[in-house]
Amino acid sequence: MSDSLNAAQAEAVQTLSGPLLVLAGAGTGKTRVVTFRVANLIRHGTRPDRILAVTFTNKAANEMLERIEAKLQGGHRGRKKQETPMPRIGTFHALCVQWLRKHAAKLGFPEKFAIYDRGDQESVARGVLRELRVHDEMMRPADLLGFISRWKNQGLWPDVAVGHASTDKEHLAASGYRRYQKQLKLLGAFDFDDLLLYTQRLFEEHPPALKAESGLFDHILVDEYQDTNGSQYAIIKAMAEGHRNLCVVGDDDQSIYGWRGAEVKHILGFSKDWPDAKVVRLEENYRSTAAILQMANQLIIFNRHRHDKILRPARHGGQAPRILQFPSEVEEAQSIAQEIARRLEGDRQLQPRDLAILFRTNEQPRLFETELRKAKVPYVLTGSQSFFDRREVRDLLAYLRILVAPEDEVALLRIINTPPRGMGDKSIETLQRAAVDQGSNIWTQMRHEPLVRSLPLPAQRGSQSLVQMVLDFQQRLEGKADLPEVVRDVIARTRYFDEIDRLYDTPEEQTARKQSVEEVVNAIAEYQSSHRDATLGGFLQEVALAGKEFGSPKEKALQQNAVALMTLHSAKGLEFPIVYLVGMEEGILPHRRSVAADADAIDEERRLCYVGVTRAQEELTLSLPLTRFKWGKARPTFPSRFLFELTGQSDHPNKAAAIRNALKEARGSADAKGASGSAKKKKPSR
Numbered sequence: 194m195s196d197s198l199n200a201a202q203a204e205a206v207q208t209l210s211g212p213l214l215v216l217a218g219a220g221t222g223k224t225r226v227v228t229f230r231v232a233n234l235i236r237h238g239t240r241p242d243r244i245l246a247v248t249f250t251n252k253a254a255n256e257m258l259e260r261i262e263a264k265l266q267g268g269h270r271g272r273k274k275q276e277t278p279m280p281r282i283g284t285f286h287a288l289c290v291q292w293l294r295k296h297a298a299k300l301g302f303p304e305k306f307a308i309y310d311r312g313d314q315e316s317v318a319r320g321v322l323r324e325l326r327v328h329d330e331m332m333r334p335a336d337l338l339g340f341i342s343r344w345k346n347q348g349l350w351p352d353v354a355v356g357h358a359s360t361d362k363e364h365l366a367a368s369g370y371r372r373y374q375k376q377l378k379l380l381g382a383f384d385f386d387d388l389l390l391y392t393q394r395l396f397e398e399h400p401p402a403l404k405a406e407s408g409l410f411d412h413i414l415v416d417e418y419q420d421t422n423g424s425q426y427a428i429i430k431a432m433a434e435g436h437r438n439l440c441v442v443g444d445d446d447q448s449i450y451g452w453r454g455a456e457v458k459h460i461l462g463f464s465k466d467w468p469d470a471k472v473v474r475l476e477e478n479y480r481s482t483a484a485i486l487q488m489a490n491q492l493i494i495f496n497r498h499r500h501d502k503i504l505r506p507a508r509h510g511g512q513a514p515r516i517l518q519f520p521s522e523v524e525e526a527q528s529i530a531q532e533i534a535r536r537l538e539g540d541r542q543l544q545p546r547d548l549a550i551l552f553r554t555n556e557q558p559r560l561f562e563t564e565l566r567k568a569k570v571p572y573v574l575t576g577s578q579s580f581f582d583r584r585e586v587r588d589l590l591a592y593l594r595i596l597v598a599p600e601d602e603v604a605l606l607r608i609i610n611t612p613p614r615g616m617g618d619k620s621i622e623t624l625q626r627a628a629v630d631q632g633s634n635i636w637t638q639m640r641h642e643p644l645v646r647s648l649p650l651p652a653q654r655g656s657q658s659l660v661q662m663v664l665d666f667q668q669r670l671e672g673k674a675d676l677p678e679v680v681r682d683v684i685a686r687t688r689y690f691d692e693i694d695r696l697y698d699t700p701e702e703q704t705a706r707k708q709s710v711e712e713v714v715n716a717i718a719e720y721q722s723s724h725r726d727a728t729l730g731g732f733l734q735e736v737a738l739a740g741k742e743f744g745s746p747k748e749k750a751l752q753q754n755a756v757a758l759m760t761l762h763s764a765k766g767l768e769f770p771i772v773y774l775v776g777m778e779e780g781i782l783p784h785r786r787s788v789a790a791d792a793d794a795i796d797e798e799r800r801l802c803y804v805g806v807t808r809a810q811e812e813l814t815l816s817l818p819l820t821r822f823k824w825g826k827a828r829p830t831f832p833s834r835f836l837f838e839l840t841g842q843s844d845h846p847n848k849a850a851a852i853r854n855a856l857k858e859a860r861g862s863a864d865a866k867g868a869s870g871s872a873k874k875k876k877p878s879r
Contacts, residue, residue, distance in 0.1 A: 198229065205473040206230045209237055212433075212467035213440040214418075214460070218504050219489070219807035220480025220768070223442055227416065228260040230440065231280055234412055235265065243411040244280035247429070249420055251284055251738065257416070258282045281410070285425050286385060287738050289392040293383070296395055296402045305598050305730065307382040308737035312587060313603040314338055314384050321372045325365070332365060340366035341373060345386035346454025348393065348423040350374075380602055380634075389424035396431045407432045418443035418463075422454035430466065439467065445500055446493050449762060449801045451794075461498055478504045478807075480768055482511020485813050489806045492838050496796045504807075514806075514813040516836065521827065522776075522818040523560060529773055529816065530564035533756060537570065545571050549757040549769040551805045553782040557775065558758045571755040575763045585693060585706045589713050590736065592683050596666045597730045599636040606635070612692035614658060615651025623648060624656075662686055670729055677718040679729070684710060761805045772809035774802075777817040778830040802835045815839070 198206060202222060205215045206229045217223035227246070235241050248254045262279060283291075290308070297304050309317070318334035318341075340363065344354040351371040358364045377384065383391060396403040413433045415421070418441035421429070433439035441463060448457035464470045478486055483506035490503050519525040529550065537543055550561055558574055565572045588611055594604035610616040627638045638644055639656050646653060669679060684690065693706045720735060721727040757769065761782075776782060783798035806813060815836065820827040 198225075199477050201473055201475050201477070202226050202229070205475070206233050208440075208471055208473070209234055209239075210438055212437060212463075212470035214463045214470055214472045215440065215442040215475065216472065216500050216502055217442050217444055217475045218478060218502060219444065219447060219804070220478040221475035221504070222477075222479060223416075223475065224256070224260065226475065227257060227414065227442060228264055231261050231414065232264040235280075239411060241265075241278040241280045243409070244414070245288075245410040245412070245432075246280055246282040246414045246416070247288065248282070248284055248416045251287070253416060254282050254284055254287075284738065285428070286388050289388040289428070290734060290738065292392055292395065292402075292406055293388065296399065299399050299402060300391055300395060301378065302383070302391075303381045305381075307380065307594065307598055307601045307604070308388070308734065309377070309382050309384045309603060310737060311338075312582070313382070316603045316606070317373060317376050317380075318369070321369050321376060324372060325369060327365065327369075332362065332369075336362075337366055337369045337373070341370050342386055343454070344370060345390050346422045346424070348390065348427070350390075381598070381600060382603070389422070389428070393424040393427045396428060403431055407435050411436055412438040413440070415439070415441045416443070419445050419448040419457055419460040420450050420455045421459050422456060426456070426459045437467070445498075446496070446502075446800055447765065447804055449765060449797060449804055451797050457498070457797075461500065472500075474500070474502045476502050476505050477507055479507045480810055481807060482506065482811060483509045484511040484513045485806065485809050488514050488813070488839050489803055491841060492799065492806065492835060493803045495838050496799055497792065498796070512812055514809075514815065514839075516777075516840065517814060517816040519816065519818050521820050522822070525775060525816055525818045526560035526564045529775065529814075530561060530568045530570060533565070534568035534570050544754055545756045546754045547770040548773070549759065549764065549767075549771070549808065550773045550775060551759060551761050551764050551808065552775050553761055553784060553801070554776075555760065557781070561758060561775070565756065565758075571753070572758055573753050573755040575757070575759040583706075583709050585689075585709050586713055589680070589684065589689065589710055590733070592687065593680065593729060594733060595636075595663055596670060596679075596683075597733060599663055600634045602635055608687075609635075609659065610655070612688060612695075614655030615649070615653075616655045616659075617649070617652060620648045620652035620656075676721045676727060676729060676732065677714050680714050680717055684714075761801045764808050765804050768808055768810055770809075770811045771814075772805070772812070773814045773816065774805045775816050777815050777833040777836055778821070779833055780830075782833050782835065799835060799838075802833075806839075 199222075202225065205213070205226050209230075215223070215226060217226065231244060231246065234244060246254075246257060248257060258279065261282075265279075281288075293300070293302070293306070294304055297306055307313075315334045315338065318337045322332060322334060322337060344357070349357060351367065351374055354370055355364070355367045358367045377387070396406075410432070413429065415429055420443070429439070429441075441460070443460050445457050445460045448455060448460070451457070464472065481489070481504075486504045486506050493499070494503075517525075517528075519528060533548055537545060550558070552558060552561075562572065562574060588608060591604040591607040594601050595608070599605065606621070609621060621635075624635045624638045624644070627641070627644055628635050631638070639660050645656050648656065666679060666683065689710065690707055693703055693710075697703050697706060716736075717729075717732050720732045724731065757764075757767075779785075779788065782802055783795055787794035787798045817830065817832055817836075819830060821830050822828070
């Protein structure tokens with residue numbers, strides 16, 4: 194084993210008991226260490242199913258499973274794949290769903306609870322604001338959900354959130370939060386944040402449930418530990434307290450998700466939580482050249498709170514990173530696009546997929562898109578509409594959801610008159626009012642014949658036909674129904690393709706929308722083929738947990754031979770031979786919100802810049818415009834403070850003059866003279 198691992202990696206792999214913190218710097222072979230360590234645990238007698246590995250994305254979970262499986266199969270040749278037991282590997286959310294399914298009754302929820310996505314949440318939030326008689330000018334559903342998500346990520350329930358509210362808007366949101374949670378419980382539904390929050394409550398308030406679940410494992414491994422929020426931290430700590438065999442892997446220097454609840458203090462304080470913890474630092478970088486790593490090290494040592502570590506290159510030399518300045522943001526985009534076009538034309542071995550343009554804000558790529566199109570350079574922009582956010586996909590999934598749980602009112606209200614079946618607004622309002630008066634739900638009222646007979650004749654027929662359709666398909670699903678065939682029959686029975694033809698004028702748009710619907714059928718066919726006991730409910734659960742990743746723009750970008758345009762947040766975990774990090778100016782990177790906040794916010798922006806720098810394998814270019822249009826006028830920019838730090842100019846008495854001189858020397862050159870010097874081991878004075 195030691196032949197294929199460096200000394201630090203081998204130490205992490207061979208530490209098989211007690212708390213272990215693996216500080217895995219960018220490009221240091223983290224996944225390899227995780228794979229080898231799990232395999233080593235199994236070789237030393239740990240049953241595979243007694244190992245729990247937790248990740249943040251389904252993609253990461255699947256990759257980890259595949260690598261571990263390959264490693265184990267390599268040691269068990271001749272044994273059939275299905276005969277080799279495997280560790281339990283999953284995302285936080287997927288594992289929480291499984292735990293909540295088993296113990297939902299303890300929390301007052303049905304076992305077949307629904308999982309609401311963003312669209313469902315907005316529907317509930319809109320209803321809450323309507324009850325509070327709040328107009329969009331005062332607070333939109335998205336605003337309310339923003340407050341609620343922030344409080345949930347902090348582990349705050351409605352009664353506690355009220356005490357944290359200071360402004361009128363926060364007090365209004367706290368009131369909305371209480372009603373929102375009450376409505377979700379009435380609907381038997383959790384949102385994404387609830388999956389974590391309620392699991393934390395389950396383990397805190399029901400010790401037998403915690404004992405039952407934690408007792409299934411002897412070892413727990415957590416990937417990307419720096420990204421854990423309060424609930425995730427509490428869940429893992431509770432699960433591991435019995436056996437104390439907890440291995441967490443991560444890098445505090447790459448903690449960039451504070452805006453969604455991640456708390457870097459968890460990885461920084463690991464040794465305080467577990468005083469006997471062993472700490473292993475992975476510092477040998479196999480991704481980037483020495484010149485790029487020198488810059489990265491010079492930058493990150495300015496952060497105040499971090500584990501002491503420095504990236505060391507496995508290979509030396511490399512082209513010095515460039516710093517380029519341009520008169521305006523238009524010329525920045527033009528020059529970079531033209532340079533990329535020239536390089537692709539002049540070097541047949543260089544492929545578009547080898548290059549990435551990284552930016553801080555969603556507004557920046559517009560000009561680069563324009564210029565790349567002019568230069569006839571293929572590109573893919575991440576961040577466009579998710580596959581599962583498309584109208585036709587959401588409609589079909591809503592139909593499937595009510596087959597599993599017709600009490601799911603968000604899904605039912607979405608399709609109750611889609612396609613049109615005579616259920617007008619007044620008829621729907623009558624059903625809703627009756628449901629509120631009776632303390633039941635719309636589905637129950639649709640099956641109450643006296644009420645339905647009071648509706649106009651078209652609404653009577655529409656309600657009865659929808660109820661009958663649901664009952665018919667539920668009966669089919671009770672047996673061993675072929676799931677893709679069921680979905681195709683739902684599409685046919687609802688005449689949904691006719692609805693697409695009615696809604697969209699052009700044949701191209703109609704075809705594209707129908708292809709999206711067909712892709713759902715393909716997805717459920719793939720699910721059925723890979724799950725022995727496939728159910729429609731199981732498929733919907735996977736969609737709810739993985740919908741943001743399935744067919745995502747980020748995944749498509751990696752599959753196409755095109756220049757990647759993506760935010761720094763999206764770029765984490767990726768690498769490219771050639772990287773352009775654009776818009777290196779105050780107010781952009783660091784972002785103006787962080788500049789106006791506190792030092793912790795600036796530290797996170799610096800980590801974001803560090804992530805961008807360490808995406809580059811061979812070449813790195815940093816650029817900034819000297820002017821940027823704001824409200825129709827060209828206004829001067831100021832170079833990012835990170836440029837001072839990256840170029841070793843942080844202690845210069847006149848920083849502005851120093852960096853501009855460095856930029857002047859670097860313009861049009863492959864070398865940035867100010868980037869010389871060795872990385873320092875101690876934090877420099879500012």
